[in-house]
Amino acid sequence: MTSPENKTYAQGYHPSVTRSHASRTVSTDAAFLLPYLRPNQHILDIGCGPGTITTGFSAYVPGGSVTGIDVSAEVLDQARALALDKEVYNVKFDTGDILSGLAYKNGEFDVVFCSQTLCHLSDPVRGLREMKRVCAPGGIVACREGDMLFRWYPLTHGLQLFNDYMAKAMFACADRQYASIGPVYRNGSMMHAWARKAGFDPDKIMKGASTTVYASEEERKWWGMLHAERVEMSDVGRKFREAGASDSELVQMVEALREWGNDVDGWYALMQCEIICRV
């Protein structure tokens, strides 16, 4: 059950939302963790979504196990179907809400991972505390979160509107103390500070970053159209409306995203913050 404090995951599960999650793999989104994995480890993936990263971990722990958890039973059906399709048998998926406390014992896992989940929690510090609890002494808690905002070239008016409403919508779901540095909305780049507040020893938090870049014709068309569809048809558009977007602004955003997708000079980047915390 979702805790009352945890406002619903704002982006929902429209195919335009889960399609981008399902494009993520261990090599694109968990490369920073791979050197630490050992064959017999037990891994927990929090907010695993459609499970492409989760399922990818299984080859790294053939003598261990991988468990994915998510608040959404709906998205876990996709994850289970993927594991079945790939014939991966040391992975399982459970419904669970990190903010309500997980049904696992203290220290049950060697590695506790999450990708793009903390930034969607109203209280990421509480989430990290729970990740620490279920991680064994000597184990690893590893997290990767984008640092808003998206960088677009060219930054047209419609894309600036998109960035502004994305920040407002995410800010509305977060506890303010965990979502701002001065007047600027931020998330991933605060993660190491959330981890320290959650009780991790700052000397045992490794802080790194990598980037996601979309610039080829294929990437631009995919990313631009996907976001246009999110604004038009998914909970993202609804959240933008709740944050004050007018009909005409929504149309401007959709048109700008489509134009960007077709612009030969179009370029997009997001800084991905990564932490490895030793328990």
Ligand SMILES: C[S@@+](CC[C@H](N)C(=O)[O-])C[C@H]1O[C@@H](n2cnc3c(N)ncnc32)[C@H](O)[C@@H]1O
């Ligand atoms: C942006 S998606 C990331 C999915 C996947 N980890 C990835 O990187 O593609 C965030 C996921 O976190 C899940 N989530 C949100 N709040 C949660 C909570 N309190 N406990 C567990 N999962 C949660 C959502 O349902 C969603 O599937």
